[in-house]
Amino acid sequence: MREIQGPLNGLKILDFSTLLPGPYASMLLADMGATVLRIESPTRPDLLRSLPPKVGAASAAHATINRNKKSLALNLKDPCAIEIIRRLLSEYDIVLAQFRPGVMAKLGLDYAALQQVREDLIYCSISGYGHSGPLRARAGHDINYLALSGLASYSGRRDGGPSLSGTQVADIAGGAHHAVMGILAAVYRRQCTGRGGHIDLSITDCAFALNAICGANALAGAGEPKLEQELLNGGSHYDYYATADARHLAVGGLEPQFAGRFFQLLGHPDWQQRLLDPEQQPSLKRDIAAVIATRSLDHWLRDLAPLDACVEPVLTFSEAAQSDLIKARRMLCQASLPGGGEQTQINTPLNFGPDKPMRHSAGVQPGTHSDEILRTLGYSAEQIQQFQTQGIIA
Template sequence: MTILNGLKILDFCSLLPGPLATMMFADLGAEVIHIESNRRVDLMRIMPPYDEEKESYIHQHLNRSKKSLQLNLKSEEGIEIVKKLVKDYDIIIEGFRPGVMKRLGIDYDTLREINPRLIYCAITGYGQTGPYATRPGHDNNYLSVGGVLNHSRLKDKKPVAMGIQIADIAGGTMHAAIGILAAALHREKSGEGKFIDVSMTDAMFAMNALYGTQYLGSGRPPQPEEEILNGGTFYDYYRTKDGRYFSVGSLEPQFRKLLCEALEIPELIDSTFNDSSYTQQRFKEAVTDAFCTKTFDQWLEIFNEDFHGCVEPVLTFDEACNHPQIQARNMLVDVKKSDGSTQRQIGTALKISGVEPTYQYVGAKMGAHTEEILKTYGYNQKEIEKLKANGVLI
């Protein structure tokens, strides 16, 4: 069973937010056509490392199970092809700056005249309106403007460049996916399509659900390393004797008791995060000192699978791949390549009863499905060759 069978999506996106969203849809059975051009090559296609065929592993992951249509969107014939597709592929997701799709002649207002059921999702850094609407940006910019980074750093230290793209994924990918599915549900009831304006900065601002709410209610803005969950309490990361780290999240009394017993500091069992800053600091120093007495492997033996006190090792990615929980949840999958071999990739995190994800093939070579798609829509080989000669299929 494929739960999103029937959803047909045109993906005009590059980079990370949109392609990851459409990959999630493809994993669950949606039909996705990735429209691209070699005049504006997606950076994910050329980002190393590469396989033996000089294809980017990142591209092959983000674009798995999608068909690739190579198209010149600055040609009239290319736009006509899009308009034909929109009659069937009635969900569009794009990541251009505001105004670009309108200039091309394939914006929401134009295309919904062809298909009133069209769902059109635009992912941008700052949204379709406001003084920053056309401003360029990247993940760390949206985290900055959204008020996330300042209270996410240590005191007197600069913000840390994240190992994952939080604004792109949590802000762009996830909000786009939720918006599209909400619009699809609305369309089932009403027959009406919708335009979805996803701003990654809006999303980051909205994710200040704890400390933003605190400020709006009390007037006290969150400060670096002073809040319950940003290092202001013992909820933090601790260095071992050999320079590795453990995460400690033992906030509840029962978990704090287990932590204190494991660290052999039973005299601090009754400390809480509501205590004075002096008591909190004393507790944190005791936890810090305790972790420095043993190596990473020694602590692994103590905080083993039988320990239930919210303490976990900070793993490298290769260690995470071999973690029994990751393995048990089928988070690593083998996806077919064009030569019949397979490539190891990250699987979907969505587990739905009775639904098996559809990992059809790794991201295709650019334009691999162009002729197949055009023939489906009535173009014969002679017409396709003419489109190639006229620079439409590039």
């Protein structure tokens, strides 16, 4: 279990989500001390559970993203299960749901229905396109949200078109992080006013909001942002460059002092003057690439070590995990697996002082805490056994 109580100790959340956006959001909340109870189907397991590789019997990704949470497996199509949810609302006053609009309403578990049970309920609905608008009922994934938000149109290379990121930008930076912000804002409002509310969170809305710089420029009349033609998407020397051994350097020195040191290292301090001419950017990048390609990554790193120039190596994940930076920031932790043993996981990036938690509980099997939860709600052993026999719980 976690070694310390986090700043969200006391918040209690019912999490009806699966896959990535919702579970990642509730992982962040649980890492900060909130009590998260996953409501899972006994017959339709979260697809994340089947994602390889496995650590013991569990998916490594599932064990990480669903750490520090409890699990109650309920057949939500049974009225007895709905009554269990209603009882849980006496304790759990925040709901996180991740379905297309209308699904929770059919089950009698939408905000309108549950607010009748708990007036100050905070209810966050994560969906691809929101609960209003022309695409509200449409299915989608991260790639679709990036496409419709405009972000994909200028993320990639001119000769290859849009390219996928190594992580799910819309799902995590859009859906998960905005869900946490929305929930915590709603908690603060409830503390001030006593009112809960419904957060209608569209992942596409959130992805669209990530067009922070290029979108602002376009709305101001600068024209459409294009592939490799903006300051930060490859349209300047701010880019990745291959070394002689097929590794890469990330060159980010935009400011004059950083650019000057970088060009001095390359042996061409005069190239700094070319930064002021947009027409020279393509040829400048070719010249930089030609010089960097003459030496290995290790050679460049030795020269760069004493230099503060915003130039860094592109590390593999394993290299990053073993780096002095990640170790010093305590970004790796251990999680206890349900069947025994431990798994190394990516730790929470949120640090609230000297006592950053370094031990967690990995995600558990569906229904691990069903008996425990139902007993706390006042159900007898006989009732719980009957629920199991009828397939209401697992």
